[in-house]
Amino acid sequence: MRLEELERELREERPEIEPDFATRLDEWAARGFPRGGELDPRRERRGRGPFGLLPARRPDPGAASKRRRRRRWASGDALAATVSSGLLLFLVVGVVALTQVETGGEDHAGDDGGEVAAESADSGRQEFTPQSGGDQSEEARDELAPAVGQSSRFQSFSDSDAGPNRRRQAQTVSLALATPPAEFRESADGVLGVVADHNGFVMNSSVSGGDPEVAGAKPGRAQFDLRIPAGQLQAALAALSDLGHLVSRTDGTRDITARFESAQDRIETFTATRDRLLRQLEEAFTETEQQSIRRRLRIVENQLENAREDLARAQQRVRMVPVGVTIAADESIEDESGAWGVGDAWGAARDVLRVALGVALIAAAVILPLALIALVAFLAWRLVARIGRERALDEL
Amino acid sequence: MSETLVAPAEQAPSEAEVEFAELYRASRDDVFAYVAGLLRDRAAAEDVTALAFERAYRRRKSFNPKRGTRRAWLFGIARNAALDELRRRKRQATLAAEPADEDGSVAEEAAEVALRRAALRQAIAGLSARERELVALKFFAGLGNGEIATVIGTSESNAGTKIHRVLEKLRRACDEA
Numbered sequence: 001m002r003l004e005e006l007e008r009e010l011r012e013e014r015p016e017i018e019p020d021f022a023t024r025l026d027e028w029a030a031r032g033f034p035r036g037g038e039l040d041p042r043r044e045r046r047g048r049g050p051f052g053l054l055p056a057r058r059p060d061p062g063a064a065s066k067r068r069r070r071r072r073w074a075s076g077d078a079l080a081a082t083v084s085s086g087l088l089l090f091l092v093v094g095v096v097a098l099t100q101v102e103t104g105g106e107d108h109a110g111d112d113g114g115e116v117a118a119e120s121a122d123s124g125r126q127e128f129t130p131q132s133g134g135d136q137s138e139e140a141r142d143e144l145a146p147a148v149g150q151s152s153r154f155q156s157f158s159d160s161d162a163g164p165n166r167r168r169q170a171q172t173v174s175l176a177l178a179t180p181p182a183e184f185r186e187s188a189d190g191v192l193g194v195v196a197d198h199n200g201f202v203m204n205s206s207v208s209g210g211d212p213e214v215a216g217a218k219p220g221r222a223q224f225d226l227r228i229p230a231g232q233l234q235a236a237l238a239a240l241s242d243l244g245h246l247v248s249r250t251d252g253t254r255d256i257t258a259r260f261e262s263a264q265d266r267i268e269t270f271t272a273t274r275d276r277l278l279r280q281l282e283e284a285f286t287e288t289e290q291q292s293i294r295r296r297l298r299i300v301e302n303q304l305e306n307a308r309e310d311l312a313r314a315q316q317r318v319r320m321v322p323v324g325v326t327i328a329a330d331e332s333i334e335d336e337s338g339a340w341g342v343g344d345a346w347g348a349a350r351d352v353l354r355v356a357l358g359v360a361l362i363a364a365a366v367i368l369p370l371a372l373i374a375l376v377a378f379l380a381w382r383l384v385a386r387i388g389r390e391r392a393l394d395e396l
Numbered sequence: 397m398s399e400t401l402v403a404p405a406e407q408a409p410s411e412a413e414v415e416f417a418e419l420y421r422a423s424r425d426d427v428f429a430y431v432a433g434l435l436r437d438r439a440a441a442e443d444v445t446a447l448a449f450e451r452a453y454r455r456r457k458s459f460n461p462k463r464g465t466r467r468a469w470l471f472g473i474a475r476n477a478a479l480d481e482l483r484r485r486k487r488q489a490t491l492a493a494e495p496a497d498e499d500g501s502v503a504e505e506a507a508e509v510a511l512r513r514a515a516l517r518q519a520i521a522g523l524s525a526r527e528r529e530l531v532a533l534k535f536f537a538g539l540g541n542g543e544i545a546t547v548i549g550t551s552e553s554n555a556g557t558k559i560h561r562v563l564e565k566l567r568r569a570c571d572e573a
Contacts, residue, residue: 006567009516010535015432017425021442025449029420033450389479393525 090363168260170317171230172252173237174324177244184210184220184329187243191224191325194243198236200228200320210329220329227320240325245333256314263311270304416456419466420449426467426537427474433532434478434525444481448474468546471539475529475547512570519569527562534559 028034179187188207195202203225210220228236241249277297284290409417427448432441452473459469520528533544545555 003563003567006516006563006570007535009512010520010531010566013513013516013520014429014536015438015441017428017445018438018442021428022424025424025446028446029417029449029453033453035450388483389476392479392482393529 090367091359166257167255168257168314168318170254170256171233171321172250172254172324173233173321174250174252174326175237175240176247176249176326176328177241178247178328178330178333179220179244180333181210181220181329181331182212183244184222184327185212187327188220188222190243191222191226191240191327194236194239195224195226195228197239198228198232200226200232200236200323202226203322219331220327222325222327224323224325224327226323226325228323230319230321233321233323236323240323244327245330247328256317259314260311263307263314266307267304267311270300270307274300274304412456412459415466416453419452419470423467423470424449426539427470429536430471430532431474431478433536434475434529435481436528440481440485444474444477448477451477464546465543467539468543471533471537471543471547515570516566519566522569523562523565527558527565530555530559530562531566 177187188210191205192202205222205224207222208220209218210222211217237249274297277293277300281290281293281297284293424445428441428445431444431448432438435441435444448470452470455473459466463469464472520531523531529548530544533539533547534541539547541556541559542552544559545552548555550558
């Protein structure tokens with residue numbers, strides 16, 4: 001047999017399509033291959049008999065609208081739904097991650113704040129000394145006084161803990177606050193309230209101007225020289241800073257350990273001298289000798305009293321921290337708080353972008369590995385399906 | 397065959413739908429012939445043909461001209477559907493009788509032609525599934541060697557070589573019969 005002849009006969013062996021099936025297929029195609037229709041092979045596979053012999057299906061009044069919905073879903077809406085689902089997942093993952101991060105931060109702050117509050121309440125009389133391990137206390141104080149800025153690098157301890165090598169530090173703090181003119185008086189009065197609340201006292205104060213009831217009054221300005229117990233210094237500074245906009249803060253420390261030691265040495269020396277003079281006085285025989293000793297004794301006792309006063313002043317200097325507060329009325333403050341300008345909008349936009357970027361990063365960190373796994377699984381599934389198909393052909 | 401595919405909604409059909417309608421009209425009988433030749437089961441071939449066109453319709457926008465002709469793309473889908481059907485059934489169906497055979501026209505053919513046809517059918521039945529697929533693609537569906545290569549995933553020259561070997565095998569079988 002010639003090849004041409006074989007090819008012709010093979011073409012004549014071509015299976016021809018049944019006219020009835022062709023007609024039904026054309027109708028199904030004309031309707032856009034709706035799923036679940038009379039010609040849908042999957043319906044036949046669920047037990048409705050051979051494809052070409054399907055019984056007529058009872059007409060469904062809502063079938064047309066269902067088919068339209070399915071077609072729309074299959075065409076454009078599927079993509080939109082997929083994208084929407086992805087974005088929703090992206091957003092949910094990001095928000096959950098951010099919420100967890102924020103919750104963790106709040107818990108941390110709350111724990112530290114509580115510890116510091118208890119420590120401050122129990123500390124009583126305190127003085128400050130340099131401590132290399134004082135970072136935790138410092139962080140906690142920062143949270144108590146968030147507007148104050150950098151806090152002191154000293155940790156408090158009671159007098160009973162003071163050893164021979166402890167350094168005595170005398171602190172000074174000065175705050176400069178600015179308030180809107182309308183709030184000046186309230187802020188100035190608030191200083192007294194803060195001092196009272198923290199067991200401090202006012203050494204000097206000066207308040208001028210800023211009276212809203214006086215027409216043409218000068219801009220308000222107030223100066224306070226306060227003494228605040230060292231143990232409550234940070235809390236008091238936080239409260240003072242809340243009275244206005246913090247313009248500046250100056251912290252100063254001075255080592256007065258030598259002053260302590262000098263006073264203590266003098267007390268010991270004068271006490272020993274006084275005791276020795278008292279013994280000499282008991283042993284003196286002549287009136288002249290006794291008068292001489294008494295004169296020297298009075299001098300020594302005066303010196304001893306002076307030394308004790310010096311020590312007491314040094315202790316008081318450590319325990320009560322001088323805090324200078326200056327409050328000035330500033331009209332620009334009111335302008336900033338009252339109006340919402342381009343700068344505020346820029347700041348808000350920057351915050352929103354920062355949060356959005358954070359959400360995107362966190363969500364990407366979660367979704368990308370999942371997407372990679374899904375991609376690998378999809379490729380593996382395709383490979384397995386291809387191998388299975390080819391194997392089915394070989395096994396036929 | 398003259399019926400055209402209508403758009404799903406009341407809007408004008410898109411370009412993809414128009415092209416698919418043309419593809420459907422040009423390939424309906426060829427797809428059935430290929431699937432029937434591969435599966436050797438008319439009922440299953442009808443199912444798979446319908447399924448293949450439905451799948452192709454759903455994926456009509458995913459067609460990439462760089463990867464072959466539309467017919468090759470369609471026959472690739474039909475091939476996957478047919479092989480899925482084979483995997484599902486796990487059985488070998490017998491070739492359904494052709495209508496020409498059923499209406500008794502064989503009796504009217506000349507005896508020599510009838511014998512030759514019988515020998516050819518026997519030879520086709522003796523082919524492996526892969527060889528029978530090549531015959532179905534080439535002579536039942538009328539695909540060119542390039543399209544066949546795309547469908548079965550090989551080069552055009554390799555596809556041509558395979559088809560030639562199958563033809564030689566069929567010719568030998570027919571001559572020996």
